[in-house]
Amino acid sequence: MLLAWVKKHKDPVAIAVAIAGIVVAIAIYLFSLIPTWYADEDGDGFGDPQVSTRSIWQPSSFVRNAGDCYDSNQNARPGVESYFGNHRGDGSFDYDCDGTSAREQSATGSCSNGTANQGWDGEVPACGEKGRWLVDCDRKVRLLRIEIVRESNSRIQKCR
Numbered sequence: 001m002l003l004a005w006v007k008k009h010k011d012p013v014a015i016a017v018a019i020a021g022i023v024v025a026i027a028i029y030l031f032s033l034i035p036t037w038y039a040d041e042d043g044d045g046f047g048d049p050q051v052s053t054r055s056i057w058q059p060s061s062f063v064r065n066a067g068d069c070y071d072s073n074q075n076a077r078p079g080v081e082s083y084f085g086n087h088r089g090d091g092s093f094d095y096d097c098d099g100t101s102a103r104e105q106s107a108t109g110s111c112s113n114g115t116a117n118q119g120w121d122g123e124v125p126a127c128g129e130k131g132r133w134l135v136d137c138d139r140k141v142r143l144l145r146i147e148i149v150r151e152s153n154s155r156i157q158k159c160r
């Protein structure tokens, strides 16, 4: 096809321009094949989408994926299932990189017939905050009346 076009157009400038265009198109295509690498400062295997470079070979401390939401804490990465009582380093508790800080426990406790349904005793605390956790409900006789005494302990709300 190119040969037919050259035979038809005998203008050397037009031929040179056409060849230059083909060379540029090939260069652009070859450049698009060079992979993008993302910085992985915390070494958790997930890269920072804000810090990237292109290279044929893998640069040190760079990875192919850009899934890290906080690249200064290796506990913060996609797929993390643990909950944490301290923020990851930037004030956020979104350890699993899903865009939200999910609380480990959000149920409130209650007593029924002297038995505790465990949960927060009072307001559900925010991530990293302390709250009271209902662990037991005892029946005690006081002044000839049976009272339910709630037993709770201190607990930190963990999140991910």
Ligand SMILES: [Ca+2]
Binding pocket: 039, 040, 041, 042, 043, 044, 045, 046, 047, 048, 068, 070, 071
């Ligand atoms: Ca990382």
Ligand SMILES: [Ca+2]
Binding pocket: 093, 094, 095, 096, 097, 098, 099, 100, 101, 102, 160
């Ligand atoms: Ca999350």
